[in-house]
Amino acid sequence: KYEAGTNPALDGPSVACKIDNLGVARPQVNLNQTDIVFDEMVEGGLTRLVAVWHSRMPEQVGPVRSIRPMDPDIVSPFGGIVCYSGGQTVFMNMMKATNVFNASETSEQGQGTFSRTKDRIAPHNVIVDVAKLAANHPEIAAPAAQFAYADSLEGSTAAKSGTSVSDIKVYFPSALAQWTPSPDGKQFLRTQDTKIDTDAADGSQLHTVNVVIMTVTVDRSYKDHKYGNVPKDNVIGTGQAQVCSAGKCVNATWSKADRQSPIILTDAAGQPLLLAPGNTWVELQPAAPEGKTVLTQKTTPSPTATPKK
Secondary structure (H helix, E strand, O other): OOOOOHHHHHOOOOOOEEEEOOOOOOEEHHHHHHHEEEEEOOHHOEEEEEEEEOOOOOEEEEOOOOOOOOHHHHHHHHHOOOEEEEOHHHHHHHHHHOOEEEOOOOOOOOOEEEEOOOOOOOOOOHHHHHHHHHHHHOOOOOOOOOOEEEEOOOOOOHHOOEEEEEEEEEEEOEEEEEEEOOOOOOEEEEEEEEOOOOOOOEEEEOOOOOOEEEOOOOOOOOEEOOOOOOOOOOOOOOEEEEEEOOEEEEEEEEEEOOOOOOOOOEEEOOOOOOEEEOOOOEEEOOOOOOEEEEEEEOOOOOOOOOOOO
């Protein structure tokens, strides 16, 4: 949290970028500076990220990759800017038809915002200066609030009424996202495909205050002559969710009325579910049989019996 008036980035637009999540693209740059990250399924059951920066605007993020059919529905509630490196024409046109300013590697030529780094192999080497990208567009408004938040970690719904967990595994057909509570219980630490997931900016393990797992159906109607089926996560509608904060998880329902509406999280009584202040990762877990989530409850050690004299 920032004191009022101390963070000029909050007055400007958010920047959402498509981030590569293949093994060759990791470790990615400055994912620990994000406000919200969406983990989505793409071709072959692999995953790609939609990472959103607003409260902090790094000069380097990436590697940035191409757009996918679910991205307009994910990004539109933020308004702001979306950055990507190409994509199929049909998907780019879908993105351009939204209320979001499109910044692609092609359209940004000469702006000093996109670059190709020499220490990574193409096409996994596109880096974007989101601080400059946002500064170039002071006319774009700041995003509306996404989700509902408590005033403290202890005040979050999961902290108050959730079940303690020692491990969260979110299975995609060809990828595994894993989260474990930090020793102090204030964050969750990320492992990708059984390997510790780190941030190339400083080597720290990727971490988040909140993990939201949304079970979504998948639209298989998008076909491509080169890549075959291009799945689209259906994020408009409603479904089941798990919301995790403070080392605990609670059952929830997610809903999203239309493309520009934010995602609403509610508890069993239909009341708004409160996240903890801080960053959030959203796992868009495909519905069974393609995907599943396994929560391992934290066991409480049995008290040691007092030895008899």
